[in-house]
Amino acid sequence: QVQLQESGPGLVKPSETLSLTCTVSGYSISSGYYWGWIRQPPGKGLEWIGSIYHSGSTYYNPSLKSRVTISVDTSKNQFSLKLSSVTAADTAVYYCARAITMVRCFDYWGQGTLVTVSS
Amino acid sequence: EIVLTQSPGTLSLSPGERATLSCRASQSVSSSYLAWYQQKPGQAPRLLIYGASSRATGIPDRFSGSGSGTDFTLTISRLEPEDFAVYYCQQYGSSRGTFGQGTKLEIK
Numbered sequence: 001q002v003q004l005q006e007s008g009p010g011l012v013k014p015s016e017t018l019s020l021t022c023t024v025s026g027y028s029i030s031s032g033y034y035w036g037w038i039r040q041p042p043g044k045g046l047e048w049i050g051s052i053y054h055s056g057s058t059y060y061n062p063s064l065k066s067r068v069t070i071s072v073d074t075s076k077n078q079f080s081l082k083l084s085s086v087t088a089a090d091t092a093v094y095y096c097a098r099a100i101t102m103v104r105c106f107d108y109w110g111q112g113t114l115v116t117v118s119s
Numbered sequence: 120e121i122v123l124t125q126s127p128g129t130l131s132l133s134p135g136e137r138a139t140l141s142c143r144a145s146q147s148v149s150s151s152y153l154a155w156y157q158q159k160p161g162q163a164p165r166l167l168i169y170g171a172s173s174r175a176t177g178i179p180d181r182f183s184g185s186g187s188g189t190d191f192t193l194t195i196s197r198l199e200p201e202d203f204a205v206y207y208c209q210q211y212g213s214s215r216g217t218f219g220q221g222t223k224l225e226i227k
Contacts, residue, residue: 045207045218045219045220045221046156046164046207046209046218047218048209048211048215048216048217048218059214061214061215061216062214062215063215095163095164097163100166100169100175101169101170101211102152102211102212103211103216104209104211104216105152105154105166105169105209105211106164106166107166107169107175107176109163109164109165110163111162111163112163
């Protein structure tokens, strides 16, 4: 059974960089599929952030592209998200997930982690 | 950017009834790259349907998806108590992979 678990700070200061890691178990990232990040502000809808393949190939949401970096560490079976210059608008539950098809459609999800941007 | 509009915003039904949820796109969704997710409070979304009509692994056959172009529908044939949740559609063929705003399915 594929399982994903997000980890990282729950509080980030404005203008700093948000950093999260997703650890995958039950499946080797190197075996295939794209792996992605999605976020959901409290009480609001979902927004795809970006996705990565084990080779390092990435796709980003154009609305966030200038601030986002997604990387992969196949030796640890992890992938990571960095979002720079954060503001209160970046406060959200951040999910990591596996893309079943076409980079942006997700079948396995982590439980999510709330990141609050506040001084 | 493709904008997805879901209707109704809230749907009140009783267990055993049929639910019909709509998702309308501002422009044609390429190759029916349209998915539906279910989300319960405090939980991650769960993929129900992809490719407009293909059920994801383990999804009961009371869930079905249909549509093409700009109009898509999720149908739940007979509501079970565990089906009351928020449902999102998503188009995943274009660069932003946008989601609709959600339809809340509540118990009447």
